[in-house]
Amino acid sequence: MEINTLRFGRISIEEDKVITFSQGLLGFSQCKHFILFPHKEGSPFFWLQSTEHSELAFVLLNPNIVVPDYHIDLDEALLHELDAEEDASDLEILCIVTIPEGHPEKMTVNLLGPIVINPHKKCARQVILTTGAYSHRHPAIQNKA
Numbered sequence: 001m002e003i004n005t006l007r008f009g010r011i012s013i014e015e016d017k018v019i020t021f022s023q024g025l026l027g028f029s030q031c032k033h034f035i036l037f038p039h040k041e042g043s044p045f046f047w048l049q050s051t052e053h054s055e056l057a058f059v060l061l062n063p064n065i066v067v068p069d070y071h072i073d074l075d076e077a078l079l080h081e082l083d084a085e086e087d088a089s090d091l092e093i094l095c096i097v098t099i100p101e102g103h104p105e106k107m108t109v110n111l112l113g114p115i116v117i118n119p120h121k122k123c124a125r126q127v128i129l130t131t132g133a134y135s136h137r138h139p140a141i142q143n144k145a
Contacts, residue, residue: 001013001014001015001051003035003049003051003054004054005049005054005057006054006055006057007047007049007057008047008049008057011049013035013051016122017035017036017122018033018034018035018051018122019033019034019035019036019117019122019123019124020032020033020122020123020124021033021034021123021124021125021126022081022123022125023125023126025058025115025126026113026126026128028050028056030052031050031052031053031056032052033050033051033052034048034049034050034051034124035048035049035051036048036049036060036117037049039059044061044062044065045059045060045061045097046059046060046061046094047059047060048060048094048096048115058096058097059096059097059099060094060095060096060097060115061094061095061097061109061140062093062094062095063093063094063095063109063111063114066109066111066138066140067111067134067138070093070111070134072093072114072116072127072129072132074088074091074116074127078116078125078127081123081125082116082117082118082121082123082124082125083118083121083123084118084121090118090119090120091116091117091118092116092117092118092119093114093115093116093117094114094115094117095109095110095111095113095114095115096109096110096113096115097109097110097140098110098137105141106139107139107140107141108136108137108138108139108140109138109139109140110136110137110138111129111134111135111136111138112128112129112134112135112136113126113127113128113129113136114126114127114129115127
């Protein structure tokens with residue numbers, strides 16, 4: 001299948017690579033189908049591109065790159081929704097990155113709204129954490145003074 005995208009033009013994707021978000025993403029509940037692909041070889045960033053809305057794409061990052069001990073508790077309902085009751089170890093956790101235009105050094109990572117993906121079942125959900133010490137604007141680049 002082919003999709004039109006604002007950032008990447010027309011791209012070909014395999015239909016079995018489409019990830020379904022049953023509830024959409026926060027603020028984009030109508031968008032349920034996305035494709036995930038690396039920014040480029042060797043980059044820690046990924047793109048989450050909507051297959052339904054050409055202008056909708058998010059930059060994602062493994063949160064452990066920024067916060068090595070980042071951890072979230074996955075409840076039974078979420079594991080059931082993602083068809084991972086038997087083995088949650090294969091679930092991938094990524095977070096949305098915000099890069100202010102012209103100021104990449106001020107890049108932040110949303111640690112309060114991680115995206116949990118079951119890569120085998122091609123389903124995902126954005127989780128909104130209500131407890132913990134994480135921020136929705138955690139600096140991605142730490143100043144080491």
